Amino acid sequence: MAEGYIEAGTVAELQPGTMKRIDIGGRRILLANVAGRFHAADDTCTHEEASLSAGVLKGALVTCPLHGSRFNVCTGEALEEPAEENLRTYPVRLEGERILIGLPEAGTP
Numbered sequence: 001m002a003e004g005y006i007e008a009g010t011v012a013e014l015q016p017g018t019m020k021r022i023d024i025g026g027r028r029i030l031l032a033n034v035a036g037r038f039h040a041a042d043d044t045c046t047h048e049e050a051s052l053s054a055g056v057l058k059g060a061l062v063t064c065p066l067h068g069s070r071f072n073v074c075t076g077e078a079l080e081e082p083a084e085e086n087l088r089t090y091p092v093r094l095e096g097e098r099i100l101i102g103l104p105e106a107g108t109p
């Protein structure tokens with residue numbers, strides 16, 4: 001699937017161990033800095049509609065604020081119920097200080 005990279009901020013805006021939600025390309029994306037490496041995944045928990053950016057990030061693991069499911073933000077893997085479905089992840093690349101997230105072309109699910 002073809003992807004377009006969209007700017008999502010700068011490296012200085014997101015310190016290691018922090019995360020934030022970004023609304024781009026019609027999606028709610030969770031962008032996390034895990035030990036200096038940036039990872040992007042869907043921000044909405046696969047269990048219900050909670051925003052994972054309101055949860056807690058420890059290492060690569062984000063805990064949902066609503067019912068406590070945990071996901072690996074690097075792989076999207078759901079590690080703890082009640083969520084059973086993995087998060088979708090997106091490629092991230094850096095251009096200088098700029099963080100770019102690769103999103104599927106508009107119009108594709």
Ligand code: FES
Pocket residue numbers: 045046047048049050064065066067068069081082083
């Ligand atoms: S909404 Fe995330 S675990 Fe229920």
